[in-house]
Amino acid sequence: MLYELIELADQLQRKKKMPPLCYEKKLINWIIDLSGATPYLKGPFEKGEYRMIEAPIRQRSGQLSENNVKPYLLVDDARYVLGVPENNEPKKIREAQLAHQEYVRLIEEAYDHTNMAELKRVLDFLQSSLKEQFFSSIRPRDIVTFQVNEESLICEHPKIQQFWVQHLEQELASNDKNNCAICRNYAPYVRIFPSVISLFGQRCILTSFKEKAFKSMGKDQTNNAPICFQCATLTVDVFNYLLREDKHHAELYRDKKRETICKLKWLYIGSMIP
């Protein structure tokens, strides 16, 4: 079944029905336009007022802390993008500082790898006091991104897409190699999945060997069922795509008593796609 998902991913990506690897469709609230001499704020966009963009994504959960800061490259909420705290409590101010610091560091890393002039513009802006003029307009959880020309967003540039995959692979894949359980290629396998499956509003994981009871022959994490980075990412992305798109699943059950919709879904995969 997982191999069917990989084959389907290939078809969907060729038809441009699915975002690039480690990307997702996202609504944004603000664009900071750096095309002119003065930064210009566009927004706020309500749902439907601006197109869904393709934005870098990764698994992110738990309390934001020094050991748990995972910014999304170029498209994130204002705590990360500008360092806007949720309130004036010292804890929240510290969280926003941490988030923003790591967000800038990630863009610096992207700039070192790509040498894109667009990223230099963003870094110059973020390292200046100019950003403070937007603090009163943008709420901490608003999604913000950048552009340096009218036609395109920096996050959608092919060089950025390529860097994001390399960055995540380096962080999440093992130093060790093994035969991928899906494609059989001998490659570094993922220690941590880049993204999670979202089913019935719950975050599900594909494999987990964190608990001692699930370990076998002393093997940790995903070494029990090694999956290469490409397969790990594509299977989760396609699974989420099928769950999202109405024409790719049928609703088998709905709990009418509960306000939250609880659905059982039957997925159409591979040759079964309508």
Ligand SMILES: [Zn+2]
């Ligand atoms: Zn593989």
